[in-house]
Amino acid sequence: MxxxxxxxxxxxxxxxxxxxxxxxxxxxxxxxxxxxxxxxxxxxxxxxxxxxxxxxxxxxxxxxxxxxxxxxxxxxxxxxxxxxxxxxxxxxxxxxxxxxxxxxxxxxxxxxxxxxxxxxxxxxxxxxxxxxxxxxxxxxxxxxxxxxxxxxxxxxxxxxxxxxxxxxxxxxxxxxxxxxxxxxxxxxxxxxxxxxxGAERRAAEQIAARDAFDVLVVGGGPGGAAAAVYSARKGIATGIVAERFGGQLLDTMGIENLIAVTHTEGPKLVSVLEQNVREYDVDVMNLQRVEQLLPSSEPGGLHELKLASGASLRSRTVVLATGARWRQMNVPGENQYRNKGVAYCPHCDGPLFKGKRVAVIGGGNSGVEAAIDLAGIVAHVTLVEFDSKLRADEVLQRKLRSLSNVSIVLNGQSTEVRGDGQRVTALVYTDRSSGDEHVLALEGIFVQIGLLPNTEWLKGTVALSDRGEIIVDERGQTSVPGVFAAGDATTVPYKQIVVAMGAGSTAALSAFDHLMRTSQVAPAPAETA
Structure with a gap:
C-alpha cells in the first residue's frame, strides 16, 4: 500500500x-x-x-x-x-x-x-x-x-x-x-x-503578572503572526494573544495561491507560522479571548485589554488581527442542529453523509466547490443561491452543471432548518420570484455564504464600517492613536492570506513608528526585506 x-x-x-x-x-x-x-x-x-x-x-x-x-x-x-x-x-x-x-x-x-x-x-x-x-x-x-x-x-x-x-x-x-x-x-x-x-485560573494569574508590552497583537492568524514577527525583529517587547492560534486558516484545505509556496494546507501553514513566531522573543498567549479594549486616555500611554479569564494586559500599541468566521444563515433551527446535520466544512464532514441528500447554501466559489466535492460522496446535492445567478467562476459552474446528482435553486431564501429533535430532516426556503415556500427533505446542510469579521467586542471603541470591519488607512491605523489593525477583520479589500500577511507587517511597522514618535524606544537596525 x-x-x-x-x-x-x-x-x-x-x-x-x-x-x-x-x-x-x-x-x-x-x-x-x-x-x-x-x-x-x-x-x-x-x-x-x-x-x-x-x-x-x-x-x-x-x-x-x-x-x-x-x-x-x-x-x-x-x-x-x-x-x-x-x-x-x-x-x-x-x-x-x-x-x-x-x-x-x-x-x-x-x-x-x-x-x-x-x-x-x-x-x-x-x-x-x-x-x-x-x-x-x-x-x-x-x-x-x-x-x-x-x-x-x-x-x-x-x-x-x-x-x-x-x-x-x-x-x-x-x-x-x-x-x-x-x-x-x-x-x-x-x-x-x-x-x-484550575488551569484557567492559573493561566489568568500568570498573564495578569506580565509587564506592559510595546506591541501587543490580538489574533494568531496570518496577519497576527506577521505583525508579531515584524515587531519582535525590532527588538521591542512583543506579545500575541489569540483565542485559537491560526484562526480561520486552521479550517482551510488546499492553498495554492500563496506566493513562493506551490501547495500547502491550512494546518501545515499554521504550524510553520507558529514556529516562525516562536523563533523570536514573542510572548505567545494562546487560548485566551479578548473581550474589551480600553484605549489610553493620553498620547503615548498604555492601552488595556481585558480577557475573558479576568486577566488584563497592557501595551503601548496594539495590532488588531482578529480575523473572521463563517457566516451563518441566522434562521430558526440552525443553531439547534449545528453538528447534527448543519455543517460548515464539507471536507471534514462530507464523508459522514455518504449516500444521503444534502443542500449547500451559497453560490459563490466556496459553495460551488463544496457542491462539486460532495456530489462524489452523497446521493444528491441541492445548491441554494439567494441571488438570481451563481457568483462562482465560470469554470466551476460548468463543472457543477455537468454533474447528474446536483440540482441548482436560484432566488432561494433559506428560512428554516427542520429536524426531529436529534438531526436535520429538511430545509425550508422561499422562492423570491414567486413567493412560494418549499420544503426540501434532506439529511445535511452545508453553509457556505462567506465570512463575518470578529469585531463585535470593538463596537464603540474603534470606528467600524457598516459591515463591521475595522476602518484602517494605508498604514493600518485605526481611529484610535496607537491602535492598528490588519487582515480579514479590516476594510482592506481582498481577504487573502498573502494580503493579511502584508497588512500585518505594515501594521507592525506603523506601530513601531508610532512608538518612536511617542515614547523612548531605541531604533532598531534598518530592515532589508
Whole structure:
C-alpha cells in the first residue's frame, strides 16, 4: 500500500524508536481488513523494533493497537486504516509508543501526567478532514503519557452503524467515557484545560503578572503572526494573544495561491507560522479571548485589554488581527442542529453523509466547490443561491452543471432548518420570484455564504464600517492613536492570506513608528526585506 518513496521516509522515522513495539490487529474476512493487514505488514517489515500479531479480539474490525512491549498500558488504538490526513497521526503514534519524546511543551506534558481519573476517549474522524489529526494526535499523546487515559481513533466512514447509533454528524467528534465531550478542532492544550480543574485560573494569574508590552497583537492568524514577527525583529517587547492560534486558516484545505509556496494546507501553514513566531522573543498567549479594549486616555500611554479569564494586559500599541468566521444563515433551527446535520466544512464532514441528500447554501466559489466535492460522496446535492445567478467562476459552474446528482435553486431564501429533535430532516426556503415556500427533505446542510469579521467586542471603541470591519488607512491605523489593525477583520479589500500577511507587517511597522514618535524606544537596525 505504501510506495517506495514513502517506505524510505518511514524507515528513517522508525530509526527513532527507542523501545520495541507490537502491532496487534483485529481483523475479519472483509476487504478493509485485508488492506489493513497489508499496511501493518509493510510497516512491521521496515523496523526490527516492530512486531505484528493478527489475533486481536477487539470488537471493532478492522482495528489495531500499537503497544509498547513490556508496558502494555502504553498503547494507542485505531479503528480503521489511518491513511490520508491521518497517516501523520499513525507515524507519530508509532514513535511515541516507541519512546520517542514529544515536542509538546514540558508544562503541558506535566499537566497530562498529573491528571487524576480514568478516561476513555473515542474520537471519530474522516480521512478527508484536516481538522481531525490535531485531535487524534493530542489524545494519542495523552494515552501514551498517562496510563489511566485510553484512546481509540475511529474512521466514521468505516463504522457507519456506530456513527448512526451515536448520531455523529460532524468530525472530529470526541466521546469521553461514553458521553459526548466535544466536536471540532481541539488542541492538546484545549483538551487538557477542560480536564485540569484550575488551569484557567492559573493561566489568568500568570498573564495578569506580565509587564506592559510595546506591541501587543490580538489574533494568531496570518496577519497576527506577521505583525508579531515584524515587531519582535525590532527588538521591542512583543506579545500575541489569540483565542485559537491560526484562526480561520486552521479550517482551510488546499492553498495554492500563496506566493513562493506551490501547495500547502491550512494546518501545515499554521504550524510553520507558529514556529516562525516562536523563533523570536514573542510572548505567545494562546487560548485566551479578548473581550474589551480600553484605549489610553493620553498620547503615548498604555492601552488595556481585558480577557475573558479576568486577566488584563497592557501595551503601548496594539495590532488588531482578529480575523473572521463563517457566516451563518441566522434562521430558526440552525443553531439547534449545528453538528447534527448543519455543517460548515464539507471536507471534514462530507464523508459522514455518504449516500444521503444534502443542500449547500451559497453560490459563490466556496459553495460551488463544496457542491462539486460532495456530489462524489452523497446521493444528491441541492445548491441554494439567494441571488438570481451563481457568483462562482465560470469554470466551476460548468463543472457543477455537468454533474447528474446536483440540482441548482436560484432566488432561494433559506428560512428554516427542520429536524426531529436529534438531526436535520429538511430545509425550508422561499422562492423570491414567486413567493412560494418549499420544503426540501434532506439529511445535511452545508453553509457556505462567506465570512463575518470578529469585531463585535470593538463596537464603540474603534470606528467600524457598516459591515463591521475595522476602518484602517494605508498604514493600518485605526481611529484610535496607537491602535492598528490588519487582515480579514479590516476594510482592506481582498481577504487573502498573502494580503493579511502584508497588512500585518505594515501594521507592525506603523506601530513601531508610532512608538518612536511617542515614547523612548531605541531604533532598531534598518530592515532589508
Amino acid at each position: 505504501l510506495d517506495e518513496n514513502l517506505k524510505t521516509q518511514l524507515t528513517a522515522y522508525l530509526e527513532k524508536l527507542r523501545q520495541p513495539i507490537e502491532l496487534v490487529a483485529s481483523l475479519d474476512e472483509g476487504e478493509k481488513s485485508r488492506e489493513l493487514g497489508e499496511l501493518l505488514g509493510e510497516i512491521a517489515a521496515l523496523s526490527g523494533q516492530i512486531s505484528l500479531r493478527t489475533d486481536g479480539d477487539d470488537a471493532r474490525k478492522p482495528s489495531f493497537a500499537i503497544v509498547r512491549v513490556g508496558a502494555e498500558d502504553v498503547a494507542v488504538r485505531f479503528a480503521g486504516i489511518p491513511l490520508g490526513h491521518e497517516f501523520t497521526s499513525l507515524v507519530l503514534a508509532l514513535l511515541q509508543v516507541g519512546g520517542h519524546p514529544s515536542k509538546a511543551a514540558p508544562e503541558v506534558i506535566e499537566q497530562v501526567q498529573a491528571l487524576d481519573g480514568d478516561y476513555l476517549f473515542e474520537s471519530y474522524f474522516s480521512l478527508s478532514c484536516q481538522n481531525c489529526p490535531d485531535v487524534v494526535q493530542a489524545l494519542n499523546l495523552m494515552s501514551v503519557l498517562n496510563p489511566r487515559i485510553r484512546h481509540v481513533a475511529i474512521d466514521g466512514a468505516l463504522f457507519q452503524d456506530e456513527v448512526e447509533a451515536r448520531e455523529v454528524m460532524a468530525v472530529p467528534s470526541v466521546f469521553l467515557n461514553g458521553e459526548l465531550f466535544d466536536q471540532g478542532r481541539m488542541s492538546l492544550e484545549q483538551i487538557v484545560a477542560r480536564l485540569d480543574v
